[in-house]
Amino acid sequence: MSKKLLIASTLALALLLGWVVWFWNPGADRAHQSIPLASAPVGGDFTLQSANGPVSLQGLRGKVVLVYFGYTFCPDICPTSLAFTSQGLNLLSPDELARTQVLFISVDPERDTLEKLKEYGAFFHPNILGLTGTPQEIASAAKNYGASYSKQNTGSAGGYVVDHSAATYVVDTGGKLAATLQHGTPPAEVAKAIRAAMQAK
Numbered sequence: 001m002s003k004k005l006l007i008a009s010t011l012a013l014a015l016l017l018g019w020v021v022w023f024w025n026p027g028a029d030r031a032h033q034s035i036p037l038a039s040a041p042v043g044g045d046f047t048l049q050s051a052n053g054p055v056s057l058q059g060l061r062g063k064v065v066l067v068y069f070g071y072t073f074c075p076d077i078c079p080t081s082l083a084f085t086s087q088g089l090n091l092l093s094p095d096e097l098a099r100t101q102v103l104f105i106s107v108d109p110e111r112d113t114l115e116k117l118k119e120y121g122a123f124f125h126p127n128i129l130g131l132t133g134t135p136q137e138i139a140s141a142a143k144n145y146g147a148s149y150s151k152q153n154t155g156s157a158g159g160y161v162v163d164h165s166a167a168t169y170v171v172d173t174g175g176k177l178a179a180t181l182q183h184g185t186p187p188a189e190v191a192k193a194i195r196a197a198m199q200a201k
Helices: 004-026 076-092 096-097 114-122 135-144 187-198
Strands: 047-050 053-055 066-069 102-107 129-133 151-153 160-164 168-171 177-181
Touching: 004 187, 047 114, 047 135, 053 129, 066 076, 066 187, 076 102, 076 114, 076 129, 076 187, 096 102, 096 187, 102 135, 114 129, 135 151, 168 187
Parallel strands: 066 102, 102 129
Antiparallel strands: 047 053, 066 168, 151 160, 168 177
8 A cells, every 4th residue: 555545544544533433422522622742751650540450651661652642532633643553553563563552541531431441442453552540640641741731611512622732652662752753643654663662772
């Protein structure tokens, strides 16, 4: 498949997934926007909760970890980002995929239950694991990665949206921040960044 065709098909998939997710979350709002990073990311360990128990970044040493901050009610930005990421994962060999983990950290702990996060991550790819925690724990992790988010009341059925930054952070096998991928990074570039992080010393 050509690079242009891959990007076009991924965009089409992202739009479809966004439509599906919006109807899956009938209270979700459409008014939404990405916001800049709060600060330059430096990385760092954290421990948050998954549906299968606590997950620490330190416990994933030996794997390349992609970290993304978003939420399941997101009508557009998160579905697009996760669609590109999932397509990037599909470009990896089975061995490379086994050494890669994506962590989707919710910035909406009020609505994102553990079960909802589990279903949401699996909807995009089996290697995407949803995490949450207390507002303080999430804020601490977000600060290390420069991620920003802001709750915006809309007065609509969903009540509010969470504007958030949309970078994907690539952490190498030793736990160091290796790259920051901007929103819309093509799948081939996602796979390239993962492979580069696997080679980091």
